[in-house]
Amino acid sequence: xxxxxxxxxxxxxxxxxxxxxxxxxxxxxxxxxxxxxxxxxxxxxxxxxxxxxxxxxxxxxxxxxxxxxxxxxxxxxxxxxxxxxxxxxxxxxxxxxxxxxxxxxxxxxxxxxxxxxxxxxxxxxxxxxxxxxxxxxxxxxxxxxxxxxxxxxxxxxxxxxxxxxxxxxxxxxxxxxxxxxxxxxxxxxxxxxxxxxxxxxxxxxxxxxxxxxxxxxxxxxxxxxxxxxxxxxxxxxxxxxxxxxxxxxxxxxxxxxxxxxxxxxxxxxxxxxxxxxxxxxxxxxxxxxx
Amino acid sequence: xxxxxxxxxxxxxxxxxxxxxxxxxxxxxxxxxxxxxxxxxxxxxxxxxxxxxxxxxxxxxxxxxxxxxxxxxxxxxxxxxxxxxxxxxxxxxxxxxxxxxxxx
Numbered sequence: 412x413x414x415x416x417x418x419x420x421x422x423x424x425x426x427x428x429x430x431x432x433x434x435x436x437x438x439x440x441x442x443x444x445x446x447x448x449x450x451x452x453x454x455x456x457x458x459x460x461x462x463x464x465x466x467x468x469x470x471x472x473x474x475x476x477x478x479x480x481x482x483x484x485x486x487x488x489x490x491x492x493x494x495x496x497x498x499x500x501x502x503x504x505x506x507x508x509x510x511x512x513x514x515x516x517x518x519x520x521x522x523x524x525x526x527x528x529x530x531x532x533x534x535x536x537x538x539x540x541x542x543x544x545x546x547x548x549x550x551x552x553x554x555x556x557x558x559x560x561x562x563x564x565x566x567x568x569x570x571x572x573x574x575x576x577x578x579x580x581x582x583x584x585x586x587x588x589x590x591x592x593x594x595x596x597x598x599x600x601x602x603x604x605x606x607x608x609x610x611x612x613x614x615x616x617x618x619x620x621x622x623x624x625x626x627x628x629x630x631x632x633x634x635x636x637x638x639x640x641x642x643x644x645x646x647x648x649x650x651x652x653x654x655x656x657x658x659x660x661x662x663x664x665x666x667x668x669x670x671x672x673x674x675x676x677x678x679x680x681x682x683x684x685x686x687x688x689x690x691x692x693x694x695x696x697x698x699x700x701x
Numbered sequence: 702x703x704x705x706x707x708x709x710x711x712x713x714x715x716x717x718x719x720x721x722x723x724x725x726x727x728x729x730x731x732x733x734x735x736x737x738x739x740x741x742x743x744x745x746x747x748x749x750x751x752x753x754x755x756x757x758x759x760x761x762x763x764x765x766x767x768x769x770x771x772x773x774x775x776x777x778x779x780x781x782x783x784x785x786x787x788x789x790x791x792x793x794x795x796x797x798x799x800x801x802x803x804x805x
Binding site: 647648649650652653656666667669670673674677680681 | 712
C-alpha cells in the first residue's frame with residue numbers, strides 16, 4: 412500500500428485556489444490549481460483581490476495553464492509587453508463568447524457566468540482577458556471601459572481621454588496630493604442613479620501604478636490636448652460622441668453590442684459634460700480641475 | 702434619366718444630437734456625422750422616394766440650393782455612405798427591411 416501512495420498523490424487533482432478580482436463592482440473569480448498563479452494574481456491585482464470565495468453573480472474562470480506555465484515569469488521579458496490586439500478575435504458562437512489571441516484563448520458563457528482561460532503564467536494575458544470580459548459585461552448596459560486616465564478630487568471624478576501620447580500619464584503624474592488616482596490608462600465608467608461613476612482600475616499605463624479601488628460621481632470627461640496654455644473649451648456634441656467612441660474599449664465583432672456601445676456613448680454625452688482640455692506640462696492645469 | 706432610390710441600412714445605429722445626425726455602421730464601426738442637409742436626405746431615405754424628389758423637396762426648398770448643385774452633392778453623399786454599407790442604392794424602389802435601432 413505504501414508503494415502506491417506516491418502514484419495516488421500524483422494523479423489526484425491538485426487543490427484549487429480561488430482569487431476574486433473585483434473591478435467596478437464586478438467580481439471575477441479565478442480558479443487555479445497553481446499556487447504560483449494565485450500568488451501572481453494577488454500581486455498583480457493588489458488592492459482589487461477582495462475575497463477568496465465565489466459569491467452569487469460572480470463571474471468564474473478556471474485557469475488552464477499552458478505547458479510553458481512552468482517557465483517563471485520574468486519581469487524583464489518584453490515578449491508580452493509588445494502584444495497587440497490586432498490579432499485578437501472576440502466572437503459569440505453557440506451561446507459562448509470566445510476570445511483568442513496568440514498568447515491565450517478563453518471561452519465564457521454569459522448565462523452560467525462560467526468560463527475557461529488557457530494561458531501561460533504571465534499577467535499580460537490575464538489582463539487582456541479581464542479587460543475583454545469587463546467590456547462585454549458592461550456594454551449592454553451602456554457602461555464601458557475607456558482609454559482615459561481618471562482621478563477623484565473633492566469627491567468628484569474627472570476623466571482624461573486620449574490616445575497614446577495625448578497626456579494621460581502626464582496629467583496623472585501632475586495630479587496634486589489631494590487627488591486620488593483611479594488609473595492613468597483605462598477608466599471604468601458605470602451608471603448610478605443620477606449619472607455615472609468612475610471606478611478605479613488596476614490597468615496601469617506608463618505610470619505603472621495601480622489605481623485606487625474606489626469610485627466617485629463623474630463630473631466631466633476631458634479630451635486631452637497638450638498646448639501652450641491651460642484652457643477648457645466646449646466641443647460639438649457629435650464630435651464628443653465620436654471622440655468617446657474612438658476611446659471606448661471594445662473588441663467584439665457583434666452588431667448588437669456595437670449598437671449598445673453607440674447608444675451608451677450617445678447617452679453619456681447627453682448627461683456628462685465633455686470638454687476639450689488643453690494643458691501645458693505643469694501642475695497648474697489642476698487649478699482648472701476642482 | 703434613371704431614378705435612384707435610397708434606403709437606410711439595417712446594420713446601422715443612428716441618433717440625432719444638437720441638430721446633427723450621427724450614424725455608425727455596426728459592421729465596421731465607421732462613424733459619420735451628417736450636417737443639416739445630409740440629415741434631411743438621410744431622414745427621407747425611405748427606399749420609395751426617388752433621390753431627385755428628395756433633393757428637390759427637402760434640400761432645394763428648405764435650404765435654397767439650385768437643383769443641379771444639390772443633386773450632384775447628394776449623389777456623391779449617397780455613394781460614400783453606400784460604400785460603407787450605411788445606405789442602400791438601387792434603380793428600383795427598395796422594400797423595407799428590419800428597422801434600425803435609434804431614431805433617424
